Amino acid sequence: MREINFLQALDEAMIEEMQRDERVFTLATRRAVALEQKFGDQRVRITPISESAFTGIGLGAAGSGFRPVIHWGMVTFMFVAMDQIVNQASKIRYMFGGQADFPVTYRCTTGGGSQVAAQHSQSPYSMFMHLAGLKIVLPSTPADAKGLLKSAIRDNNPVIFFECSRLASVVGPVPDDDVTVPLGVAEIKREGRDVTVVGLAYYVRESLAVAEQLATEGISVEVIDPRTLVPLDVETIRTSVRKTGRLVVVDEAPATCSAASEIIALVTEDPDTFRALKAPPQRVCAAPVPVPFSPPLEQAALPDRPRIVEAIRRALDGAHASV
Amino acid sequence: MREINFLQALDEAMIEEMQRDERVFTLATRRAVALEQKFGDQRVRITPISESAFTGIGLGAAGSGFRPVIHWGMVTFMFVAMDQIVNQASKIRYMFGGQADFPVTYRCTTGGGSQVAAQHSQSPYSMFMHLAGLKIVLPSTPADAKGLLKSAIRDNNPVIFFECSRLASVVGPVPDDDVTVPLGVAEIKREGRDVTVVGLAYYVRESLAVAEQLATEGISVEVIDPRTLVPLDVETIRTSVRKTGRLVVVDEAPATCSAASEIIALVTEDPDTFRALKAPPQRVCAAPVPVPFSPPLEQAALPDRPRIVEAIRRALDGAHASV
Amino acid sequence: MTPSKPDLVEMLRKMILIREFDLLAIELRKARRVHGALHPYVGEEAVAVGVCSVLKTTDRITSTHRGHGHCIAKGADINRMMAELFGRVDGYCKGKGGSMHIADFSIGMLGANGIVGAGLPIACGAALAAQLEGAGGVTACFFGDGATGEGEFHESLNIASVWKLPLLFVCENNQWGADNAVESVRVVQDIAAHANAYGIPGVTVDGNDVSAVREASETAVERARRGEGPTLLHCKTFRWLFHAMRDVPPPETRDPKVLESWKSPARDAIARHEGDLTGRGILTAADTQAMRERVKRDLETAVDFAEASPYPDPKDLLVDMFAE
Amino acid sequence: MTPSKPDLVEMLRKMILIREFDLLAIELRKARRVHGALHPYVGEEAVAVGVCSVLKTTDRITSTHRGHGHCIAKGADINRMMAELFGRVDGYCKGKGGSMHIADFSIGMLGANGIVGAGLPIACGAALAAQLEGAGGVTACFFGDGATGEGEFHESLNIASVWKLPLLFVCENNQWGADNAVESVRVVQDIAAHANAYGIPGVTVDGNDVSAVREASETAVERARRGEGPTLLHCKTFRWLFHAMRDVPPPETRDPKVLESWKSPARDAIARHEGDLTGRGILTAADTQAMRERVKRDLETAVDFAEASPYPDPKDLLVDMFAE
């Protein structure tokens, strides 16, 4: 299969979906030159720097028969538009009794690792997961990025599509025909017996690298990528933990009230999975600080392979301890 | 001790702190007549309906030597000001290297139960807990409300002070001298042996009522009120769970990525507490929907005593099951 | 274009219906028969009716927390509105929304909104949809004087002007934002003055003169349908009653003289339009009497309809969350 | 009040220092010696310098993502600025902030800000503090033409006008917001036009004429100190270089003719002020030559200072989170 990078895969999805359905249009403060040349400046619009307005515009146009794709730029910038997501997008269908659908996709980049400091290095998915009413996508490969963006655009609900910055230039095989990846289906990226590692976005790759490394020691790591956080394919995760008895969740958001917290809660509150747990579940997350600018500090703030390895070893020791 | 209600306790705290320190002033869209008569319209200001502006104003004034108390009204309304909290308040001290302090208190009401539907019935504390850099208060009694608001105003950091609407008229004993309640210290509101119930705000009272009821069956319930969510007094909770072996968390926010998820993660990831767990931890939270308007639906959406009882019984059965 | 007699009569009927609907809702709320918070539109009827009288069913509007008048003016069914206030399954939102969230997408009423200012961006989106459809549709968004303090007011005016969206910004200046007089939250009282900085028309009209509102709206709508962009319409009116009530109406704290003058027949929008129609011989006193009785009967029917409708079944709690 | 000769000379030095600082920062970034994103202020120096030349150290400012010029104009120490770009412990933020978050509260520089528009409310808060202090302090907030699309622009203007805050709203109209020409995001190009709707003065000045900026700022600052409220100052200037760079500067896509004309000595703010001072005999060519060499030496010292400073110790990661 041909290989392209994460951004190219997303661009292909945009082009194909705009070709497929003329009700799809896109708004952003940043020019998408290729797309604009293909579809014109009516369907590929530059907006003033007015996130509240163009986030609400997505909702109003979606409620009026269109399928807008709104690009916020960095997730950072969407917080000036938060009301339109918290009080409108996540509630509008339910509080109106389901009388209308709102097929709008909100895209944005997330994550640290490139020395752009506190405001521009955020991964706040869990703040949106907490709001019942939004679908939330977080791909880790070019193929998933393309297939999931297509599904997001075709979905009849507000979807937030998170794009991890450190994955932008990552290359991988992507089918060139029209392949969608369904929302709500996790993927076991590597099978294993001893410990279940749930990684998110960039940390799926890092977890796979760690799994490879630990295999040489005879430690068998199963790596799961949820791919979408809402709906969350909890059964795949629980099944894996019932098999391995051990869980490590790796993400670059701070741990408190994070997707990692939720995954641990979902695993431990299920009686069968709880009984299968041989060790305390582990979170490998960002330090509880705004991401600092200086390289050594930023590195210390974010998860890395050594810390994933440590957590896995803790989970394995925990096994003995908990006998 | 004299008894006053939750709102009166908060008003007393405001008056005493404004008397104590003339750098304290307050902004709101809603008139606080008594306060305004006492301190004048310079220190008790009505603002236009511009939450982004007056939330940022609190920060700018705090960084310039004052101690603003900003009242958002309902937490609902603050989401139009979310950028000033996410990208400014929670990060400003750390990203500037600690060169200035920002002693600002943001007050708002939370919670459902009064048929004001999706937008006006929210309890999104966990969205703020996830942001490293804010202190978060959630009192359940008039005495705690007064003592914690005083501590919040005297604290040199941004504090979000959540006031559960259903507690507004609740009456309780409040010391009339200057008593503060420290941030970060949970209170065991009732001692018990068999199960630990962590309740938040209104559900501390409901959990206590359930504990009373189950005592007649010989079930001994320990009820803990964290009182502040950041800092969270996790040791008091873990110690209790190590004693009872069972945990139930009760809150009216939806479960996903909630304070309840976090408490479960903090309890289960601690090796000693994990080993002491006799049953899967339980969450009693709101249904994953925007709070509906119609009374029977709203009632079905929010936690209630029967559901707390069920969860406790599940935890107790779990004990046998997990032998 | 001067409105036809039937149009003029229908405008009067709708204004009366709006007023009676809200007065009845207040009584029902006091009696605890309906639930939640109520924001009566009494005194401001000419704004919603004047604007909507020049809109087609396919045109769209966004509303506010004070939305009953906008619903009725746009043609909503009072039976289903009433059923919503009662929290019943036959309500517009199946009882999930209540007074602050009534919507009827089938007639282009995109919803009341509990967030001040939040309807403006949504209206821009509906107007963008109309622009992309290219069928000459327009959108009107209603918002209060207090909402002019919100950033979304400015952002929406700017984007709408840049994209020449077919949009009417209708500011209902009822002199108060909750407890705050408009003079206390802005310096310049002519809200239309904002329009200049966006290069769009800004028009101030007597919001208690339904014909003046209609005329100004017609000009703005025609402009929008021609693709020439949005207009800011500033309608000066007055809120007769309290801002909001829960179990009991709050006490009136405003100057009684001012209230009186606004309620006087000389200023009351309904009295003025009624006087106009009877004066011009379009209606007799008997006609308007009959009209009022008809409205009362329709409202009784609405209450019966609502009470005959069951409460939602708690087991449907999770229904309507996500579309297929 | 006409500025003293030393003031005029200092204004030239600061403009040169700002330009050389940013040109050097770009070279250091290309060489990967400094980190993160850079937003050069080259071409816009007269705005920051003209405004800050009438501010006291105790007056306060808020800045933007393009903040180096504001820091230097307000009197920040280039050693500590440079150390921050290098991510070292002696930087203004101990390396935690970087280019987009430099602040020096000791001189009233309340911080650069990565969020377009976010500085305006914070500036209103600083101005409110000054008003409550009653010592005649003022605040200036800098923001770009693109920031006028944000709601906080409007909310801040409104509140500042209602409360008569001692505040200067300084719009740096450099014609571009990232890749977007200002004409593409607003209809009315005279940004000062917004002032009318708030009942405050709106002034447009040549942002490349440091004396004109200083004069307009002085009028606005005196007005603010007298308690008469805010002014909207619209400064027309131009961004000579790219919007932002990471590892490599992005290609220039704008019309080269336009760039040339803005960079010509006739329009370049530095060349104009320098010509003015030499023309008036206040400085000789030799003086300005010496001044430039001095600036270069100071910048070399700053780089040495930065490189001599250690990186933060990872074990201090959690330090500075909460105040006692």
Ligand SMILES: Cc1ncc(C[n+]2csc(CCOP(=O)(O)OP(=O)(O)O)c2C)c(N)n1
């Ligand atoms: C963002 C936001 N802030 C505050 C509120 C609380 N609130 C509800 S209505 C209202 C007053 C609105 O005044 P105006 O816009 O003039 O509308 P009116 O009530 O006069 O019709 C306020 C402050 C809200 N609903 N939303």
Ligand SMILES: Cc1ncc(C[n+]2csc(CCOP(=O)(O)OP(=O)(O)O)c2C)c(N)n1
């Ligand atoms: C709220 C927000 N939206 C978008 C961005 C991304 N962004 C950074 S700078 C910029 C352009 C700002 O233009 P202008 O205000 O004119 O300032 P200039 O860069 O020209 O100095 C944009 C869109 C941001 N930082 N914050």
Ligand SMILES: [Mg+2]
């Ligand atoms: Mg009003």
Ligand SMILES: [Mg+2]
């Ligand atoms: Mg610009």
